[in-house]
Amino acid sequence: MSEAETLLRALVRIPSVNPRDGAGDGGETQVAEYVRDWLERRGVAATLYEVLPGRHNVVAVVPGRRAETVALVSHLDTVETYGMTVEPYDGQVRDGRLYGRGACDAKGPLAAFLLALAALAAGKPPPRTVVLAGVCDEEHAYRGVLGLLETLAGLPVAGAVVGEPTDLVPAIAHKGVVRYTVRTTGRAGHSSRPAEAVNAITLMAPVLAHLAATAPAVAPHPLLGPATRSVTRIRGGTGPNTIPGSCEADIDRRTLPGEDPDAVWDADRAELAALGAQVDPPFTVDPALDTPGDATVVTALCRALDGHGRPCEVRGMPFGTDASKLARAGIPSVVFGPGSVTDAHAAAESVALADVELAALVVETALREATAGSGPEGVGRCG
Structure with a gap:
């Protein structure tokens, strides 16, 4: 050996x-x-x-x-x-x-x-x-x-x-990374009376669609290619017969050299807030x-x-x-x-x-x- x-x-x-x-x-x-x-x-x-x-x-x-x-x-x-x-x-x-x-x-x-x-x-x-x-x-x-x-x-x-x-x-x-949680807030209610509730998962749907369709606006790096943004976890709902009042998703934003993590988060927060979502401060930042x-x-x-x-x-x-x-x-x-x-x-x-x-x-x-x-x-x- x-x-x-x-x-x-x-x-x-x-x-x-x-x-x-x-x-x-x-x-x-x-x-x-x-x-x-x-x-x-x-x-x-x-x-x-x-x-x-x-x-x-x-x-x-x-x-x-x-x-x-x-x-x-x-x-x-x-x-x-x-x-x-x-x-x-x-x-x-x-x-x-x-x-x-x-x-x-x-x-x-x-x-x-x-x-x-x-x-x-x-x-x-x-x-x-x-x-x-x-x-x-x-x-x-x-x-x-x-x-x-x-x-x-x-x-x-x-x-x-x-x-x-x-x-x-x-x-x-x-690449570096900025990870944060985005959340939508509705109004919980009984699933037999959905018109009286606001479904937070439904509110999250356009946010997820936007993230899937919109790449970060930054030029590619010659050795690393483009910056990326991915949804890695999603949580919402409390039971099969309850309209969820809250939904949250974790986002993994891979950064390129020269990008400032604080500026990345500020830009994403403004972008997603325009869709009605709240963006929490990052829970992971790595250069x-x-x-x-x-x-x-x-x-x-x-x-x-x-x-x-x-x-x-x-x-x-x-x-x-x-x-x-x-x-x-x-x-x-x-x-x-x-x-x-x-x-x-x-x-x-x-x-x-x-x-x-x-x-x-x-x-x-x-x-x-x-x-x-x-x-x-x-x-x-x-x-």
Whole structure:
């Protein structure tokens, strides 16, 4: 059994479903402890940091020849296991693929980063100090990466590679999101006397039709395409014989780089209010990512991919990641990892072990190069 298979199987066998503000930590801390112990057996110092009550990040450091730092960031939590068609916590291997919840998103990328860090620690010091962080809460409210920013405060962080399934291509852009609830209010009544009531579901119908027919008025992004707006949940009614007095729907508005989330919500609120709906303040706001293609961490990763015979053209990704929070703090960030987003959160989630091994080699190669400028240019100080 390869080291990649042994490591990833061990990570998948530790359940770490994000509790989404429920009780406990879902196992994030147990994964963090495993990462710490695995690294310390290989001579790499690692520390746990409590971000939320009982929920931890793990941060490890390999000192380089310079204090300037490159961060490897991947998350410890997973989504739920409902509807899975494979055993979620077995780590079964078939035809070179390891199956289980988190195998692709994002314990495969985490395993690749761990293997790369261990290889760096076993050789000559890399040109720049390397920090590896396993963070909690990425799948819900990204509080783990916000805690990491506090941990890194004041360090000269030159760039970050964020582990997510990108099919081993470097992703420098992704969409953000503004999620809010829209509601209509009628007057409840008995279903035998509908003329005496006002049906809130009927009032919601033109709102839903408008959302389906009207795209956001913003120019497409060259790597991401158009902004989108989708209805993701709808709730209304109290019983089969009652005209509903209220109805509400959740809206997922995917934003492009350069869009201001507050302005997006203000525009949507005015647009839907004209149809008689009330729009609540957003319950989720996550920024988009748009890292310059010539950022040093990007070019180093691209050179490493090219050196290993892999495509190195930068891409955009449709999903959000912790990279946007790092970038907003002044840290140029690129998203990279083994696996495909089509396998993330899937009923038979899996990742090719060969891709985990190749990702580790690519990251190690990139970090052995000069992954930051020789002076202050291109180096952001977190915080």
